[in-house]
Amino acid sequence: MPFTDLLTETRAEHSIPIEVMPAGILERGDTLSATEQAWVRASGFNGAPGTMVMLPDAGGQPARILIGADDAMPQANDPWWLAGAAEGLPAGDYHLATVLPEDVRSAGSIGWCLAQYRFDLYKSKDGTRKGPRRLHVTAGERTAALNRAEAVALTRDLVNTPTEHMGPAQLQSAVETLAADHDADVQVIAGDNLLDSGFPLIHAVGRAAAADRTPRLIELTWGRADAPKLALVGKGVCFDTGGLNLKPGRSMALMKKDMGGAAHALGLASLIMAEKLDIRLHLLIPAVENAVSGNAFRPGDILASRKGLSVEIGNTDAEGRLILADALTFACEGTPDLLIDFATLTGAARVALGPDLPATFTDDESLWHGLEAAAQGTGDPLWRLPMWAPYESDFASDVADMNNISEGGFAGAIIAALFLKAFVTPTVPWTHLDVFAWRPAAKPGRPKGGAAQGVLAAFETIKTRLLSDD
Template sequence: MPSVFETSPAAIPITFVTKSSWDQVAEALPPQQRAFAAACAFAAKPGAYLALPAPDGAIAQVLFGLEDEGARSRDLFRPGALPGLLPPGIYRFANAPHDARLAALAFAIGRYRFARYRKADRPDVRLVPPDGVDAAEIERIADAAMLARDLINTPSNDMGPAELAAAAQDLAAEFGASFACTVGDDLEKNFPLIHAVGMASNRAPRLIDIGWGDPDHPKVTLVGKGVCFDTGGLDLKPSSGMLIMKKDMGGAANVLALARMVMDAKLKVRLRVLIPAVENAVAGNAFRPLDIFTSRKGITVEIGNTDAEGRLVLADALALADEEKPDLLIDLGTLTGAARVALGPDLPPFYTNDESLAADLSRCAMQENDPLWRMPLWPPYDSWLDSKTATITNAPSGGFAGSITCALFLQRFVDQAKSWLHVDIYGWTPSAKPARPEGGECQAARAIYTLLSERYA
């Protein structure tokens, strides 16, 4: 996509107004524009838009409503609605929105349209970078967010394990990173859980492995759940539950988006990206409830439910990552409905025992309008993972605290990394909001990138 930013002395001004500031702004307008705004009943409500005409019929300026400063909640991405409203042209912010940097980012990602299968014209609007805003950084983040959205929005017939691996390989090649992939039955010996989940599909499972950066720099490893479609396996989902399961590789998509930001910014890290890419299908050789597999780490896992497959593929990948004793090990996955019940689609929970990491990530999440909420790795629930016939089960009975028990399951496979972070994302926007169209979403990656930028710039 062409750059969102362009400098032009003739850029059309966008004036941000609120209910409390509107009277003062209206008073300063030329009489004809003030009369036009009154005739249109413009009231400066959040999201209200009005293009004011110049005497020659061109657009003199644009009015756009925001929440008042003291409002109970403010959508800092509200300016992301502008690309869908504005006529083609170059624009500039005439005054400061609540956060100029986030407004510019929202404007950039608000131009996103998924156009692979039908025509969807992207808005031909550009923005003069606001003063003090790093335009290159905004574009870096926006490009990565759009990559995540494109990968998630692509249906599973065109985004299976092989296609996801190809996308990862393209990204590696773009930044001169190494790329390796273990495929099909080659997984069985060293990655038995990944193999078990993916073996019933005619599209072979694989473990994607990308390496980038100076080996002497701190090791940061990203692990992303790449379940390209989840039927639930033999514990079959109802049709309604499968409807958006193309998004079950959202962890992988967001890990690739995060990796793109890190590599493009040339952060001083030794980056490794691991993605177990599988399709959880139904066939005669599908893994079954009460089957037991010995994981890469040697932990035996009883299958309590074949629809709790994401934690299985992550477990083997985390075990591999942990062997290198990274300074920071991060995994992202679309893992539990319990997280959505607790916090909804917009607020992913995260888990870590590193207090400094938790505090820094919470601050970065708020700063970037990429919300996250810390949940506890509650030790008393760890015994719920106990199995009578294996070391642990992947699906404790009882139904309580599902996101926590999933995190505790994954924690069993990490004991050498200096710090570990687990994020249970949704990866999907159920209904459109400014800068966030319905569909695949970049979640947690922007907040984590900001944290990594602070630590390893």
């Protein structure tokens, strides 16, 4: 259902109040009647965060909703504090009766929407879907929450869509649809034209795919030409077999999400344009399918790059960094004021940090401090890993300028980030986010499946860094 149906500026006549009740509710005799205290006691509700109880009226219908919270109130950096309630409540109209700061209410509105997100495009019947739970909000809260929720939902939708319906051409269509919505320009370089235009690594990785899945570089531009310049790059490997270094079946099962970096970049771009930030946006998505056929690139091949560096292929399953290399080189040619890339790049990042924490790399201390503050402020966590320069020698090659992998298995996420760094102009402020783009288990507002990680934190960083007067 559209998120616009879930937040309303007009309070319904029979809107049900939601009240925040921290721990110790049964000791607060002035807030509950004796009957309500008995109901709360019987339900086991104690005000713990994430818990909820519905208090009925004389006719057995919900009259008040009590939800638990930390300390005296929820926190502004927790967008999920209302999500559990939104998932558990029956269809109807609700409003927050507890006086809360605007930023707390706004954060809760995002979670309220996303708790009702479903990816059920392929289900003929979904008996679990409820009617809408509508929340009364102010106009400002509504706009901000809808823009953010829709950016996250777009990211999730793209990741969740199976490769059959989300190949390079469909990813291009998604960019073109977004561009049409916001009056942006799109240019696409596809197939052998990539060679003529100077993107040999993107071509090499994607050339083995079927004729209707040719590799391409998708470019979107938007905003005033003389505004602060932001470049976004997203890894768009629409499916990764591993190439000739074929993945085992178990490792291939989730490879529809290997375009998760592109999904993140596109979700972030949608939020930037919806919020009409005064920036010049340059979005680049190298879109390929890493397939196996007679013309697939091989281990031992030496490939040219747009940067002019030659790359020996140590493993065809380290293909994401190759397509990003050409895209990052091109992004830097525009001398952006900020460059951000998103990529589902390494299993090593997941081993180190698990599924929830995107490994974040940058040598720019002020940029990291901005990202860290934004991550904490939005409840959209990031974790910095070092760009450890001594490891650069680990991907040296005897026959080319560099190898696309290291000889050993250590520090895989750092090695990949250092490889990308070789293609970024040193004077360009740059951060690389190695995201998982997937939630293996559901939490309130965050169903199992495609996940948006770092999108909201990156958005706030962009506003602060490129648009702040300080």
